[in-house]
Amino acid sequence: MxxxxxxxxxxxxxxxxxxxxxxxxxxxxxxxxxxxxxxxxxxxxxxxxxxxxxxxxxxxxxxxxxxxxxxxxxxxxxxxLAYLPENVALYPYLTGVENLRYFCMLSDLSLTKGQARELLNGSGLSAEAQDRKVALYSKGMRQKVGLAIAQARQAxxxxxxxxxxxxxxxxxxxxxxxxxxxxxxxxxxxxxxxxxxxxxxxxxxxxxxxxxxxxxxxxxxxxxxxxxxxxxxxxxxxxxxxxxx
CATH class of the missing domain: 3.40.50.300 (P-loop containing nucleotide triphosphate hydrolases)
Known part of the structure; x- marks a missing residue:
């Protein structure tokens, strides 16, 4: 069927x-x-x-x-649903890992740092970038965090x-x-x-x-x-x- x-x-x-x-x-x-x-x-x-x-x-x-x-x-x-707009809005003074964990918390999802890193690895964000503040990210790096958020929500x-x-x-x-x-x-x-x-x-x-x-x-x-x-x-x-x- x-x-x-x-x-x-x-x-x-x-x-x-x-x-x-x-x-x-x-x-x-x-x-x-x-x-x-x-x-x-x-x-x-x-x-x-x-x-x-x-x-x-x-x-x-x-x-x-x-x-x-x-x-x-x-x-x-x-x-x-997960939604990824043209410009992903993230908190600039949080790192990639911190943004991911925060947005998951807003959806009542609890992620360890290890789980957050695994998701960001899967979205293609380098390990070095994951601990940098998002204010220093390119648009492509922001999109990868957005993808990790979508994956974490298991939409x-x-x-x-x-x-x-x-x-x-x-x-x-x-x-x-x-x-x-x-x-x-x-x-x-x-x-x-x-x-x-x-x-x-x-x-x-x-x-x-x-x-x-x-x-x-x-x-x-x-x-x-x-x-x-x-x-x-x-x-x-x-x-x-x-x-x-």
Whole structure:
């Protein structure tokens, strides 16, 4: 029997005033898989994430997290999720280990220093960096602490909003390996991004949003970078088209 998706948009429509920001969106992310959502500014990527977090009310349809309608039970839906924004907010005068232990404490999780180090090792943060104050961290290092926090919470799914924005190629590659490790652990991951290369590097499925419409959906294993770029630019410059099978 096929297992139900962990993250799902079911004919999800969101309106802001008279403007439709998501139009009957359907997508599904299963455990142990990564879905990359591409699109320009205003395409509806962040609205999709906020709907699953229960911060945006659906006009119709559902945003579902592990079987829970996020519009109806937002707190319960969020308890199943880890969220990594474009800029991870950490306490600058605490170390990486101290930040991780503190944020876990806020979620009623108690971590020893050894457990915190193990999680930070798994996210790719060097042992030397773990004891440095976060004020001295690069953005990529902050993202790794954010990933460790997500792993510590043992969330069923993770939402990523432009996670590689501002990262140099080396840091983006390291981050991709961390995402793949999270996928192997069984997480369902939905990533909103502009980064076509990173999307191909980590995703199983890729969707392209335009003006709130899912205009294409692709198997990442069967598309090359130049082909994805051509498809993306065609939709960005052209009109609406049907979703690919």
């Amino acid at each position: 096929t297992r139900a998706p962990i993250l799902e948009a079911r004919c999800l429509t969101v309106r802001r005033g008279n403007r439709v920001t998501l139009n009957a969106l359907n997508l599904a992310v299963h455990a142990g898989s990564v879905y990359a959502l591409l699109g320009g500014n205003g395409a509806g990527k962040t609205t999709t994430l906020n709907s699953l977090l229960g911060f945006v009310q659906a006009a119709s349809g559902q945003a579902v997290v592990d079987g829970i309608d996020a519009s109806v039970k937002p707190q319960e839906a969020r308890s199943r 069923r799914a993770m939402l990523l909003d432009e996670p590689t924005s501002g990262l140099d190629p080396s840091a983006a590659n390291e981050f991709a390996h961390s995402i793949l490790a999270a996928r192997r652990s069984g997480m369902a991951i939905l990533m909103a991004t502009h980064d076509l290369f990173n999307a191909l590097q980590v995703a199983d499925r890729i969707g392209i949003l335009k003006e709130g419409n899912l205009v294409a959906e692709l198997d990442a294993r069967n598309v090359a970078h130049d082909e994805l770029e051509a498809i993306y630019l065609r939709h960005a410059r052209g009109g609406m088209e049907a979703v690919n099978p």
